[in-house]
Amino acid sequence: xxxxxxxxxxxxxxxxxxxxxxxxxxxxxxxxxxxxxxxxxxxxxxxxxxxxxxxxxxxxxxxxxxxxxxxxxxxxxxxxxxxxxxxxxxxxxxxxxxxxxxxxxxxxxxxxxxxxxxxxxxxxxxxxxxxxxxxxxxxxxxxxxxxxxxxxxxxxxxxxxxxxxxxxxxxxxxxxxxxxxxxxxxxxxxxxxxxxxxxxxxxxxxxxxxxxxxxxxxxxxxxxxxxxxxxxxxxxxxxxxxxxxxxxxxxxxxxxxxxxxxxxxxxxxxxxxxxxxxxxxxxxxxxxxxxxxxxxxxxxxxxxxxxxxxxxxxxxxxxxxxxxxxxxxxxxxxxxxxxxxxxxxxxxxxxxxxxxxxxxxxxxxxxxxxxxxxxxxxxxxxxxxxxxxxxxxxxxxxxxxxxxxxxxxxxxxxxxxxxxxxxxxxxxxxxxxxxxxxxxxxxxxxxxxxxxxxxxxxxxxxxxxxxxxxxxxxxxxxxxxxxxx
Amino acid sequence: xxxxxxxxxxxxxxxxxxxxxxxxxxxxxxxxxxxxxxxxxxxxxxxxxxxxxxxxxxxxxxxxxxxxxxxxxxxxxxxxxxxxxxxxxxxxxxxxxxxxxxxxxxxxxxxxxxxxxxxxxxxxxxxxxxxxxxxxxxxxxxxxxxxxxxxxxxxxxxxxxxxxxxxxxxxxxxxxxxxxxxxxxxxxxxxxxxxxxxxxxxxxxxxxxxxxxxxxxxxxxxxxxxxxxxxxxxxxxxxxxxxxxxxxxxxxxxxxxxxxxxxxxxxxxxxxxxxxxxxxxxxxxxxxxxxxxxxxxxxxxxxxxxxxxxxxxxxxxxxxxxxxxxxxxxxxxxxxxxxxxxxxxxxxxxxxxxxxxxxxxxxxxxxxxxxxxxxxxxxxxxxxxxxxxxxxxxxxxxxxxxxxxxxxxxxxxxxxxxxxxxxxxxxxxxxxxxxxxxxxxxxxxxxxxxxxxxxxxxxxxxxxxxxxxxxxxxxxxxxxxxxxxxxxxx
Numbered sequence: 001x002x003x004x005x006x007x008x009x010x011x012x013x014x015x016x017x018x019x020x021x022x023x024x025x026x027x028x029x030x031x032x033x034x035x036x037x038x039x040x041x042x043x044x045x046x047x048x049x050x051x052x053x054x055x056x057x058x059x060x061x062x063x064x065x066x067x068x069x070x071x072x073x074x075x076x077x078x079x080x081x082x083x084x085x086x087x088x089x090x091x092x093x094x095x096x097x098x099x100x101x102x103x104x105x106x107x108x109x110x111x112x113x114x115x116x117x118x119x120x121x122x123x124x125x126x127x128x129x130x131x132x133x134x135x136x137x138x139x140x141x142x143x144x145x146x147x148x149x150x151x152x153x154x155x156x157x158x159x160x161x162x163x164x165x166x167x168x169x170x171x172x173x174x175x176x177x178x179x180x181x182x183x184x185x186x187x188x189x190x191x192x193x194x195x196x197x198x199x200x201x202x203x204x205x206x207x208x209x210x211x212x213x214x215x216x217x218x219x220x221x222x223x224x225x226x227x228x229x230x231x232x233x234x235x236x237x238x239x240x241x242x243x244x245x246x247x248x249x250x251x252x253x254x255x256x257x258x259x260x261x262x263x264x265x266x267x268x269x270x271x272x273x274x275x276x277x278x279x280x281x282x283x284x285x286x287x288x289x290x291x292x293x294x295x296x297x298x299x300x301x302x303x304x305x306x307x308x309x310x311x312x313x314x315x316x317x318x319x320x321x322x323x324x325x326x327x328x329x330x331x332x333x334x335x336x337x338x339x340x341x342x343x344x345x346x347x348x349x350x351x352x353x354x355x356x357x358x359x360x361x362x363x364x365x366x367x368x369x370x371x372x373x374x375x376x377x378x379x380x381x382x383x384x385x386x387x388x389x390x391x392x393x394x395x396x397x398x399x400x401x402x403x404x405x406x407x408x409x410x411x412x413x414x415x416x417x418x419x420x421x422x423x424x425x426x427x428x429x430x431x432x433x434x435x436x437x438x439x440x441x442x443x444x445x446x447x448x449x450x451x452x453x454x455x456x457x458x459x460x461x462x463x464x465x466x467x468x469x470x471x472x473x474x475x476x477x478x479x480x481x482x483x484x485x
Numbered sequence: 486x487x488x489x490x491x492x493x494x495x496x497x498x499x500x501x502x503x504x505x506x507x508x509x510x511x512x513x514x515x516x517x518x519x520x521x522x523x524x525x526x527x528x529x530x531x532x533x534x535x536x537x538x539x540x541x542x543x544x545x546x547x548x549x550x551x552x553x554x555x556x557x558x559x560x561x562x563x564x565x566x567x568x569x570x571x572x573x574x575x576x577x578x579x580x581x582x583x584x585x586x587x588x589x590x591x592x593x594x595x596x597x598x599x600x601x602x603x604x605x606x607x608x609x610x611x612x613x614x615x616x617x618x619x620x621x622x623x624x625x626x627x628x629x630x631x632x633x634x635x636x637x638x639x640x641x642x643x644x645x646x647x648x649x650x651x652x653x654x655x656x657x658x659x660x661x662x663x664x665x666x667x668x669x670x671x672x673x674x675x676x677x678x679x680x681x682x683x684x685x686x687x688x689x690x691x692x693x694x695x696x697x698x699x700x701x702x703x704x705x706x707x708x709x710x711x712x713x714x715x716x717x718x719x720x721x722x723x724x725x726x727x728x729x730x731x732x733x734x735x736x737x738x739x740x741x742x743x744x745x746x747x748x749x750x751x752x753x754x755x756x757x758x759x760x761x762x763x764x765x766x767x768x769x770x771x772x773x774x775x776x777x778x779x780x781x782x783x784x785x786x787x788x789x790x791x792x793x794x795x796x797x798x799x800x801x802x803x804x805x806x807x808x809x810x811x812x813x814x815x816x817x818x819x820x821x822x823x824x825x826x827x828x829x830x831x832x833x834x835x836x837x838x839x840x841x842x843x844x845x846x847x848x849x850x851x852x853x854x855x856x857x858x859x860x861x862x863x864x865x866x867x868x869x870x871x872x873x874x875x876x877x878x879x880x881x882x883x884x885x886x887x888x889x890x891x892x893x894x895x896x897x898x899x900x901x902x903x904x905x906x907x908x909x910x911x912x913x914x915x916x917x918x919x920x921x922x923x924x925x926x927x928x929x930x931x932x933x934x935x936x937x938x939x940x941x942x943x944x945x946x947x948x949x950x951x952x953x954x955x956x957x958x959x960x961x962x963x964x965x966x967x968x969x970x971x972x973x974x975x
Contacts (some may be wrong), residue, residue: 083536096536102530205539205771209770238542318571318581318765318767321571321573324573326630327533327534361765364765365763365765368767371767
């Protein structure tokens, strides 16, 4: 059976029907990872034992007709900056190459409770800082549609793995676009929930006020199902919203009648023609689904990338201060305490991480000058969105300003930072945002469309993504080199 | 040291008192807040700074901080929040401390002290919640970290620079401690490090306006260290200024940080201002702001127990204690509570006060013990006082009974007296009359003095009778007999 072609729900259903055992599922996908990931390089560690144990439990449960969870039998890959107890969590960093987590992240607990089978941990830019996966300390993940290109980042491993059907679902984290941008680059669905909807407990923090865990999947329905599991009350994360449970999988409609979608046309001034054309086609699709398209102005958006590169390094510099070589991680040899600090961090961190720590340290050392101003602009961005959402229900944008670029082609960090200019605003304002495949450019590289909604309107965002996906069906396309057993 | 005119100088002191709150668990995690366990027992992912751990504010710590705010008549900030204070040191698990830099939980409180009979109110500028650091232990060839202390809630109480002597500083610190104890927010046990004090101190000629450079002294963990460290720093600063009268004062005393070394009994330089740390404060994104409502405040206010100043008033107005006596008790909550327990058995406040704070305290001090360490029960002290007040034993005998009570801490003084025939006062009138007659005969000059109105003379005569009866004569009987005999002399 060509299991890789199945959706997560499809896979779960044949498991429920006892057409296949959990053990067989695990064997199939572990085998597929071992075979296919050699050229993709999306996986940091394979959790074979853990997955087999879970499969045993599930097979026993099903043989006894015990109730099974929502994600029963579905193999899931988790970004390697999310703690799984007793497993290694590297964060893509040399510093933590041997660091074994002492506790489960809340989302891992939720996935386990719903009987998901976590089979591997995926590659990422070191500490989630990057947009290409080129900043992983271990290896560079490739784009399954074109192995010479990047998969995007920082959840590039999670995106590439799902696109190559190494698992139907993966978990990523999104601080400035780290779920949506690689999802767009790899032709899959990625969702960043409203800030606070999914517990961050156990996610190794990059920028605490922006980080959000979210699901990645080949299609919106699978993603929506995963979202129902990830969203759960957590008292170990004070920023968790503890909302009533949402139902994301039912009431999904194929029509967008009555929905007003705003488009800030101004942003297309500096955008690749491919992207513009693709986006215009997508707008026509939305119109055919009876959505009303209106123009909106979101001038403040042009500041979000600047503000992001003030606030996120500041938070990151302190979040990463704990990696000092004293308590865990790699400790370099040094004669004095300061030597140990300096050398451990110098040898343990990669270039991009150091750049952001230095930037953040500089920003915080300058008193409140930069930080406070950036906070004020952030407030203005939030207000601007609030005003805009009085005029429309959702905002549509391309997910990225270009398609996947060649590995090693962008050398200048600032050019790289601009990769995230369409995704950062949702993090700035804590908004829910989805990226759904919207077609291909001339070189047959995937593109994505992004829907953003007001805070807490995650269900609406998912609904729009679902309707769009039903119409264009790009989600169901598999990269040719991975479309085989 | 030469003749330094200390009286022309005035020290200006501000204190930062770090009080460990006696919550069940730590400030940001569920590990126990407990002293004295084996190292690294009360730890978790938060207090050891593991990647992915998140802080969650302990509501009990917040509640205790709010009680302190109300007890010091402070302004509770309806909106406060935490900040990250960055510095690298192995005692800091995250290499940043979570504290309140910009928006503290309370401002503008005050604490009343009694300095040489005069009331003063020391103002609290602000107080903020923060987490304690881990403890470092240094061995011959390595250092070790005990994270049991890391994350214990601290309330850092910052006074205004309006303390003018080491003695005032000690009184203020004691008053803060007693408030904490009264509201059950801290044990206030200095030996367990529940209270740690930093001071900022400068001196200036009394007539000079403004402040001169201040020096910070850290790590004063006892009241005597506080007094000694401040006194020694005051002497140093005044000496430096007076020895160099013609130099720029700003260059004489640098803004430096010292640490009091209780063994060397001196302040040790830690760092100069130039190398002072840049803490890179910014708002803690993992903890939402603290919003305190009017209702919460009202509720805490109505549940507030009797506070030291209220108890002080009650002791003076209802128990007729002097201000000095009342203060001495009130500043030591344990002793004061003990005192009240004794009063339930024997309602003679003055006598109880005297016997607890003078007689018992003196004898216990010799043995390096306390009423609490020996577990002497308040009811036994009460029984003892009753024996004295009911004239069943003399003061002299009572002192011997105390010796026995200290020797056998579980024993009731009623039994001690019953079992020892020497502890029964002599009230045989004919025997005592013969002693009185003897004393009267041998002290004719004293009797003349007494008749001239000298009360002391009478006491002297009573003392003579007591001496001859080895203190066992019933003072009541002796008084009567003496007066009668002297009157009989005409």
